[in-house]
Amino acid sequence: MNQKKKLAVVGAGMVAHRLVEAMVERGADEAWDIEVFGDETRPPYDRVALTSFFSDRDPEDLLLGDGELWKRPGVRLYRGSIVSGIDREAKQIHARNTTFDYDRLVLATGSYATVPPVEGSDLPGCFVYRTVDDVAELRAWVLDREAVLGRKVKGAVVGGGLLGLEAAGALTALGADTTVVEFADWLMPLQVDQAGGGALRRIIEQLGVSVRTSTATSKLRAGRDGKVSRMQFADGDRIPADVVVFATGVRPRDELAREAGLELGERGGVIADEACLTSDDSIFAIGEVAHIAGRVWGLVGPGYSMAEVVADRLLGGDATFEGADLSTKLKLLGVDVASFGDAFAATNGSLEVVYADPTAGVYKKLVMSDDAQTLLGGMLVGDASAYTNLRPMVGRALGSDPTAWLLPEGMEPPSGSSLPDEANVCSCNNVTAGTIRGAVTDHQCTDIAAVKQCTKAGTSCGSCVSLVKKLMETQMAEEGLEVSTALCEHFSVTRAQLFDIVRVSEISTFSELIDKHGTGRGCDICRPVVASILASLGKGHVLEGENATLQDTNDHVMANLQKDGTYSVVPRIPGGEVTPAGLIAIGQVASDFGLYTKITGGQRIDLFGARIEQLPEIWQRLVDAGFESGHAYGKSLRTVKSCVGQSWCRYGVQDSTTLAIDLELRYRGLRSPHKLKLAVSGCARECAEARGKDVGIVATDKGWNLYVGGNGGFTPRHAQLFAEDLSTEELVQAIDRFLMYYIRTADRLQRTAPWLEAIEGGIDAVRAVVFEDSLGIAADLDAAMAAHVDTYEDEWAATLADEKKLLRFASFVNAPETPDPDLVYVEERGQRRPADDEERAVLIAGASIPVRDAEVTV
Amino acid sequence: MTAWERVCELDALVPDRGAAALIGGHQVALFRLSDTGEVHAVDHLDPFSQANVMARGLVGSRKGVPTVASPMHKQSFDLRTGKCLDDPEVSLQVWPARVTDGWVEIQVDARSSAA
Ligand SMILES: Cc1cc2nc3c(=O)[nH]c(=O)nc-3n(C[C@H](O)[C@H](O)[C@H](O)COP(=O)(O)OP(=O)(O)OC[C@H]3O[C@@H](n4cnc5c(N)ncnc54)[C@H](O)[C@@H]3O)c2cc1C
Numbered sequence: 001m002n003q004k005k006k007l008a009v010v011g012a013g014m015v016a017h018r019l020v021e022a023m024v025e026r027g028a029d030e031a032w033d034i035e036v037f038g039d040e041t042r043p044p045y046d047r048v049a050l051t052s053f054f055s056d057r058d059p060e061d062l063l064l065g066d067g068e069l070w071k072r073p074g075v076r077l078y079r080g081s082i083v084s085g086i087d088r089e090a091k092q093i094h095a096r097n098t099t100f101d102y103d104r105l106v107l108a109t110g111s112y113a114t115v116p117p118v119e120g121s122d123l124p125g126c127f128v129y130r131t132v133d134d135v136a137e138l139r140a141w142v143l144d145r146e147a148v149l150g151r152k153v154k155g156a157v158v159g160g161g162l163l164g165l166e167a168a169g170a171l172t173a174l175g176a177d178t179t180v181v182e183f184a185d186w187l188m189p190l191q192v193d194q195a196g197g198g199a200l201r202r203i204i205e206q207l208g209v210s211v212r213t214s215t216a217t218s219k220l221r222a223g224r225d226g227k228v229s230r231m232q233f234a235d236g237d238r239i240p241a242d243v244v245v246f247a248t249g250v251r252p253r254d255e256l257a258r259e260a261g262l263e264l265g266e267r268g269g270v271i272a273d274e275a276c277l278t279s280d281d282s283i284f285a286i287g288e289v290a291h292i293a294g295r296v297w298g299l300v301g302p303g304y305s306m307a308e309v310v311a312d313r314l315l316g317g318d319a320t321f322e323g324a325d326l327s328t329k330l331k332l333l334g335v336d337v338a339s340f341g342d343a344f345a346a347t348n349g350s351l352e353v354v355y356a357d358p359t360a361g362v363y364k365k366l367v368m369s370d371d372a373q374t375l376l377g378g379m380l381v382g383d384a385s386a387y388t389n390l391r392p393m394v395g396r397a398l399g400s401d402p403t404a405w406l407l408p409e410g411m412e413p414p415s416g417s418s419l420p421d422e423a424n425v426c427s428c429n430n431v432t433a434g435t436i437r438g439a440v441t442d443h444q445c446t447d448i449a450a451v452k453q454c455t456k457a458g459t460s461c462g463s464c465v466s467l468v469k470k471l472m473e474t475q476m477a478e479e480g481l482e483v484s485t486a487l488c489e490h491f492s493v494t495r496a497q498l499f500d501i502v503r504v505s506e507i508s509t510f511s512e513l514i515d516k517h518g519t520g521r522g523c524d525i526c527r528p529v530v531a532s533i534l535a536s537l538g539k540g541h542v543l544e545g546e547n548a549t550l551q552d553t554n555d556h557v558m559a560n561l562q563k564d565g566t567y568s569v570v571p572r573i574p575g576g577e578v579t580p581a582g583l584i585a586i587g588q589v590a591s592d593f594g595l596y597t598k599i600t601g602g603q604r605i606d607l608f609g610a611r612i613e614q615l616p617e618i619w620q621r622l623v624d625a626g627f628e629s630g631h632a633y634g635k636s637l638r639t640v641k642s643c644v645g646q647s648w649c650r651y652g653v654q655d656s657t658t659l660a661i662d663l664e665l666r667y668r669g670l671r672s673p674h675k676l677k678l679a680v681s682g683c684a685r686e687c688a689e690a691r692g693k694d695v696g697i698v699a700t701d702k703g704w705n706l707y708v709g710g711n712g713g714f715t716p717r718h719a720q721l722f723a724e725d726l727s728t729e730e731l732v733q734a735i736d737r738f739l740m741y742y743i744r745t746a747d748r749l750q751r752t753a754p755w756l757e758a759i760e761g762g763i764d765a766v767r768a769v770v771f772e773d774s775l776g777i778a779a780d781l782d783a784a785m786a787a788h789v790d791t792y793e794d795e796w797a798a799t800l801a802d803e804k805k806l807l808r809f810a811s812f813v814n815a816p817e818t819p820d821p822d823l824v825y826v827e828e829r830g831q832r833r834p835a836d837d838e839e840r841a842v843l844i845a846g847a848s849i850p851v852r853d854a855e856v857t858v
Numbered sequence: 859m860t861a862w863e864r865v866c867e868l869d870a871l872v873p874d875r876g877a878a879a880l881i882g883g884h885q886v887a888l889f890r891l892s893d894t895g896e897v898h899a900v901d902h903l904d905p906f907s908q909a910n911v912m913a914r915g916l917v918g919s920r921k922g923v924p925t926v927a928s929p930m931h932k933q934s935f936d937l938r939t940g941k942c943l944d945d946p947e948v949s950l951q952v953w954p955a956r957v958t959d960g961w962v963e964i965q966v967d968a969r970s971s972a973a
């Protein structure tokens with residue numbers, strides 16, 4: 001075997017991720033072993049989207065890629081591992097108390113956030129805004145201060161640039177009264193001119209954020225509790241501040257390079273040439289730490305280009321980085337701001353075309369060449385809808401009347417087909433219009449997801465997605481292809497249409513349906529959808545007869561598939577209330593079967609590592625102890641989370657736990673387009689986090705407030721207020737109708753939030769259906785829910801009572817009770833978990849395995 | 859020389875649902891299709907996740923090709939050739955399968971072609 005070379009990458013941020021991805025895409029991992037060291041505890045994540053963390057987002061959702069990258073042989077990610085030194089002589093780096101050899105080294109250490117030398121800037125309550133940990137701490141701080149102080153938190157953000165306004169938006173969203181303090185004479189001085197900054201200020205002030213420009217912060221003072229409480233300015237003025245965010249800029253993290261004697265830029269940054277090589281020709285620098293072509297590049301797009309250059313160079317190519325597009329488009333506090341090209345009209349003789357509407361809070365400027373023909377750049381504040389179309393036109397003739405681009409109802413912008421092939425559409429990932437057209441013509445992409453995957457366009461900041469879509473659709477029309485809303489290749493209709501077909505027809509099986517309304521044998525998309533529709537309409541249980549062949553393995557065996565092919569089992573614990581005896585019973589089952597146990601976010605207990613042939617035995621034990629299926633596997637109701645409420649809590653105004661239990665028992669087993677989560681809080685303090693759920697209920701002294709359309713996950717949303725002060729009876733009826741209407745009309749895998757956005761008339765129309773019966777279907781919806789409640793039965797118990805169904809739990813048809821011989825476990829913190837590849841190799845080579853479960857042998 | 863090994867009765871296979879079988883230490887996934895009545899046998903090991911789960915995938919079709927989708931990450935495989943339709947580099951080993959006197963039989967020595 002020929003020796004692979006070693007590549008070490010210091011820093012596991014966005015650009016490092018792109019580098020590894022680019023290497024793997026080009027097959028460079030055949031020739032290189034790649035080791036990546038990151039001092040953050042998380043794998044690389046989308047820093048650009050950091051602010052979205054505040055809308056209740058799970059940090060997991062920010063992670064870049066699907067994680068497969070780090071599992072590839074030859075690729076290794078060391079998280080939480082700071083690199084403390086580079087020995088250029090020995091070609092080694094120091095990390096994890098040891099040394100690692102390299103043939104080539106890549107510095108991708110990014111930047112750190114700077115804090116100005118202001119007295120008191122280290123007080124508790126002062127934050128920067130750079131990492132997930134930063135924002136998580138900030139969020140916890142604001143929520144905690146609000147609870148302790150019993151009033152709105154006062155927030156101050158130092159710095160009125162891009163980051164500062166993002167931070168101000170985040171603080172405002174957390175419910176803080178926020179002031180932005182900017183040293184320059186206007187906001188976002190690096191992106192917009194004074195007039196643009198003025199427009200921005202007016203809009204932001206209308207949103208309730210105070211703005212102080214031309215102001216220097218001089219001191220921060222603590223209150224009696226030692227936490228920050230006041231901010232003082234150079235002009236003597238001061239404001240209260242319970243939380244302070246510094247967003248005054250970033251500096252390259254070049255300390256390793258400095259100690260190693262690499263050449264640095266005057267204001268920091270590791271100097272590198274157009275090949276991204278530093279003054280040591282075994283060491284590259286990329287991303288925000290690199291100083292190339294005379295400057296550092298503080299955006300992710302140029303960093304990605306550098307990563308591509310290094311990947312190419314490592315494979316013997318000669319790609320170069322010569323600078324990049326610094327255009328930006330942002331939505332800050334809901335306000336559009338964009339600048340592109342020569343936004344400050346620095347080009348000799350350039351002309352500016354300005355359109356401003358102060359009442360509407362709009363300021364737009366185009367910078368044109370001296371003959372007013374060629375677009376050089378521009379800035380848009382308040383309405384940046386023209387950005388996506390304008391930016392690719394930089395350096396091109398705009399046509400007869402440039403001003404037409406700026407008017408609100410301006411000239412029709414160039415249609416998708418008139419953009420030249422070489423126009424750069426996605427500046428984050430450097431994708432041209434031609435590449436997107438090629439995805440349709442040469443790679444048979446016919447939907448936006450396929451185009452994004454094929455070209456990477458629109459996968460970073462996302463601002464170009466609408467243009468990408470338009471280009472794709474125009475190209476598809478030119479090729480004579482239809483733009484499709486089909487469920488999949490087998491059904492040409494949407495899920496909602498299919499639902500109606502099944503509802504009004506006599507059809508009650510998949511084979512009938514696909515015979516009459518589809519083609520082929522179906523697939524892993526349409527089969528589960530049809531199963532769910534049939535179940536929602538009461539046309540046969542999800543596991544009866546032919547329906548059983550439509551189910552994903554999770555639904556099929558009523559447990560959740562895990563990475564090693566075993567399952568996890570979650571008994572229902574309605575409202576999160578469980579007796580000590582119940583807990584002991586669950587514990588005993590887990591202990592007898594050697595299951596790994598973990599408490600879930602939905603207030604119940606997950607038991608991992610059950611082999612398929614063990615499932616019936618495990619259920620039997622749980623059913624005997626009074627438990628039933630928790631439907632953790634289904635696109636169905638998961639849990640109704642609750643706080644302890646009035647019965648114990650000194651603040652509670654209603655009995656939230658009892659309501660949660662009643663609701664969970666009412667909706668258990670209800671099949672829906674996606675999982676459904678509910679929660680009930682016993683007072684406005686909202687300890688159950690009900691506003692992060694599809695249906696959230698918050699007690700008031702007069703009854704219940706109902707919120708709908710919240711979720712965590714990929715695109716987290718806060719639920720919106722649907723109705724106030726309902727009695728319990730009114731509440732239950734409203735939820736019945738809301739859920740049934742959603743189940744009937746939503747698309748596959750569409751949660752309630754996007755459904756509310758997509759449905760005609762939005763939340764108001766749904767409210768009218770639920771409370772005013774605007775469509776005349778309320779009785780129908782009520783009846784459908786009543787039927788569900790009446791026919792519910794526990795799927796586990798029903799399966800245990802059915803000899804035939806039990807057959808599916810055989811591990812092998814010809815050896816029904818033989819465990820999968822390839823399972824290998826190791827012990828960690830007193831429980832077992834699947835062995836990783838390395839541990840497997842060792843264990844299979846013969847050593848004994850340190851597990852308690854005697855059944856598991858190798 | 860071909861050796862056919864009896865695995866199970868045809869009736870033990872639910873149409874359009876897979877079942878795993880242990881044949882000479884090898885884990886095989888069997889599928890009986892409802893429309894053609896054919897039985898297919900491929901690796902039970904999912905090459906992407908390295909877990910023995912293929913028999914638990916959903917069967918279906920893609921442009922007329924009979925498929926099974928890995929239950930782990932949903933890559934589809936051609937049941938006749940074992941080829942992954944989402945990644946041409948990857949495939950499942952395929953075993954000749956037939957039904958004789960109501961029994962499903964697998965040709966066992968074909969396994970050596972996997973090496
Ligand atoms: C809130 C916010 C919003 C942003 N919005 C935008 C935007 O809209 N558009 C845009 O283009 N850009 C935006 N940016 C900038 C963008 O995030 C950066 O340009 C990009 O992340 C740079 O990537 P990088 O890999 O060079 O650095 P980073 O992503 O910072 O990664 C560097 C990593 O290296 C680690 N590290 C450093 N030193 C060591 C060491 N010695 N050992 C081990 N690990 C080390 C760091 O902890 C870090 O995880 C934004 C940034 C923030 C904070």
Ligand code: SF4
Nearest residue numbers: 643649652682683687
């Ligand atoms: S939400 Fe529930 S637990 Fe929290 S304070 Fe109110 S009643 Fe108490």
